[in-house]
Amino acid sequence: MQTHLSQALLETAEGREAESILRTCVHCGFCNATCPTYQLLGDELDGPRGRIYQIKQVLEGEQASATTQLHLDRCLQCRSCETTCPSGVRYARLAEIGRAVIERQQPRNWRAQLFRWGLRQVLPYTPRFAALLRVGRLFAPVLPRRARAALPPRRPAGIWPMSTHTRIMLVLDGCVQPAAAPATNAAAARVLDQLGIRLERPQGQGCCGAVSYHLNAHEEGLNQARRNIDAWWPWIERGAEALVMTASGCGLVVKEYGELLREDPVYAEKAARVSALTRDLAEVLAAEDLSALPRGAGRRVAFHAPCTLQHGQRQRGSVEGLLGELGYELCPVADGHLCCGSAGTYSLLQPALSQELRANKLKALSAGEPEVIVSANIGCQLHLQQASTTPVHHWIELLDPTPPH
Structure with missing residues (x-):
């Protein structure tokens, strides 16, 4: 694709990166075939190809409008288009650059700004989110039905093993997960303990930075990343x-x-080292002898593959392979590449589209009549369980040798 970005923009790192990404795109349109919002809305401007064109126009000097912003806001950042793209277009990165420019050109009204600011002040901070969750549970009987459904069920974490294994790995507590699903990391610690690995939670870590970064508070998100690097x-x-x-x-x-x-x-070298050491839990278990873990004995399970796992990390089939190896019967899930509609804060910012995507996903997950639905991401887990009649858990809980009661 030919580009005509301004010289001033090309003098910035983001401008040069955007130009490189744009020039990779050949506008073939294959991406639209796997884009969740294009499938729902049927509008070219709500698909990756149309969004790339809109970003290109803005970066070349055309003034962004509220409509431009809306089409970019509707994007889930699921990266399904990146999996499909034959040219290797880094769409998600281009969208981050484009959104930041559009945000400066097209300021949001005060209500939208306040809501986004509030999300950044609560979600990345476990104590604040936990306090809000306690209040919600306290007043659950008088809350509207939809608000009650959003409250995650209480699940005990169980005992964190106090092992002396010489093999040590670190785990990110996260922000929402310790309050909403404390059993996840505790189950991971118990499973790894069975494999001779000690799982440690370094003091001083916190949110990975995704919430702030994806809400265009880039420096805030990067500061959270720096804090984590210091802790690790x-x-x-x-x-x-x-x-x-x-x-x-x-x-x-x-x-x-x-x-x-x-x-x-200051942080470039350390950040590169941290990224090189980072493994999804499924990657860790795939490299270990799992003979000490409990077997599934044919238990029927439907696995929802989060977009961040299958499209972002390119770990497609990693969890399914482990569960199959351990004896679980995996139910087929139609259109498994499509997003469930959670997508970080998307379910709060675009509720109508998010709920339609969730309904479609739950229909696909439930078609095989599983005993349990499992996922690999806290956002997907919380989003799905709000509307599911089948229990929804993190997949590692299935392998927990001593689950809490």
Whole structure:
């Protein structure tokens, strides 16, 4: 694709990166075939090809409009288009650059700004989110039905193993997960303990930075990344084998720390090292002897593959392979490449589209009449369980040798 970006923009790192990505695109349209919002809305401007064209126009000097912003806001950032693209277009990165430029040209009204600011002040901070969750549960009887459905069920975490294994890996607690699904990381610790691995939670870590970064507060998100690197670095220097990610959304972001901080003179080298050490939990288990773990004994399971796992991290089939190896019967899931509609804060910012995508996903997941639905990302798990009549868990809970009661 030919581009005519301004010289001023080309003098910036983002401008040069955007031009390189745009020139890769050949406008073939294959991406539209796997884009969830294009399939729902049928509008070229709500598909990757149309959004790329709109971003190109803005970067070439055309004034962004509220309509331009709406079409970009409707994008899930699921990266299904990147899996499909024969030219290797890095659409998600282009969208981040384009959204930031459009945000400056087309400021949102005060209500939208306040809501987005509020999300950034609550979701990335576990104590704040946990306090809000406690209030919600306290007043659950008088809340509207939809608000009650959004409250995750209480699930005990169980005991975190106090092992003395010499093999050490680190785990990111995350922001929402410790309050909404504390059993996930605890189950991961118990499973890894069975494999001779000690899982540690370094003090001082927090949100991976995704919430702020994807809401165009880029520096805020990068500062959260820097804080995590500082928390992990002493453990890395002492020989920690890996950074284990139980939430695929966090895992994708941390795997990209090296790219996001490549221009930072203080953190570039450390960020690259952190990204190189980052592994999704399924990647870790795939390299280990799993004979000590409980078997599935034919239990019927439907696995929802988060977009951040299959399209972002390109770990398609990793969890399914593990569960199949351990004896679980995996139900077929139609259109497994499509997003469930969670997509970080998307379910809060675009509720109508998000709920339609969720309904379609739950129909596909439930078609095989599974005993349980499992996923690999906290956002997907919470989003699906709000409307599911089948229990929804993180897949690692299936392998927990001593699950809490």
